[in-house]
Amino acid sequence: MLEFLHDDLAILSVKEGCGEGECGACTVMLDNKPVNSCLILAVEADGTSIRTVEGEVKDGKLSPLQESFKKNHATQCGFCTPGMIMSAQSLLERNPKPNEEEIKEAIEGNFCRCTGYRQIIDAIFEVTKNAK
């Protein structure tokens, strides 16, 4: 599915890091649940809906989470960012007010080798302040 999205459909946000479900760079939402697209056959996704970070931009506007990543310098090289956003967005949809531990648990399957995670956690946390 990763290959199909990236190579055939040119959805370039979906990245191959490890190809073994460890790093989370290929995370997309399948029927609104985050999954590692590297461990799913494209044919298994038949009849499902797939959400990638491209779909988070609405009418040319970044989502609140994307804005917060930008503001908090949560992106450095950017390789992990699309997958990280999908995991974090899914957390906020299940639990609009997570605590720091819950944020860490939600992104434990997304490796970032640049930021040391602090800015990413801050960015996610900031969005929760505006949540009802």
Added chain:
Amino acid sequence: MLNHFTYFKPQTESELLEKVKSYGDDTKILAGGTDLLIYMKQGITAPKVLIDVKGISEYSKIVTASDGSISIGASVTCNEVIENECINKHFPVLVEAAKTLGSYQLRNRATVIGNICNASPAADMAGPLLVLGALVIIGNDSGGREILLKDFFIGFKKNILKVDEFVKAIKVPAYFRDAKSGYLKSSRIKGHDLGICNVAMCRVNGTLKVAVGSCAVTPVLLPDFESDRAGTKFVIEAAMNNINPISDIRSSKEYRKHMVKVFIKRLLEKGNSH
């Protein structure tokens, strides 16, 4: 790169039976795929036929029977176990263990049955299911069979299934409902990683059951203890006699043995304080 294969997604059990029977040896059952696809990418296995069981609706269910036993279907994911109300309430050790398996997105695909069928000594769901006396419900052409999980593992990543068999569900008997239980696991990092070792424990009607993972070629269920005789020293001694850990990239065998002792002590203390 993956090898070429034919993909089937049967919608009924009889269709699945028929496919398994006609393709036999070259076939792999696909549920979550979180182990199988890695093996295929690494060239460890190259099946000619993949049979996806996720199309069979009854396999996606967690069913509580009228007697209080639960049955977890072949395509139920670890996150579905974690979110299940009945399992949280009556078999919480399964939730405890499932939470330590992989990462959130992996648990959205990884299935309990897949974790068992893969038969890794480190399988997170094995220990808790062993101490809960779980039964493996096997499908085959001659009407199926049921065996105890402790008899299911027969070697390193080897299970007892014959070529034309598959697992339909795993059942935890009502006898173990509300049993005091616990699961502890050691790993190199706080996040997701294969465990260094793990211990699962459960007390039920005067019997203590203990299972140890990542310390032998299979997950190990120790012989039952009579609860009133099971002092810490006695249980640790029995564990040491039944495990045979190796040193590898994750840990030395000495550290594994040490952590098993620590976990037994902690779980016994936790159990005794309730």
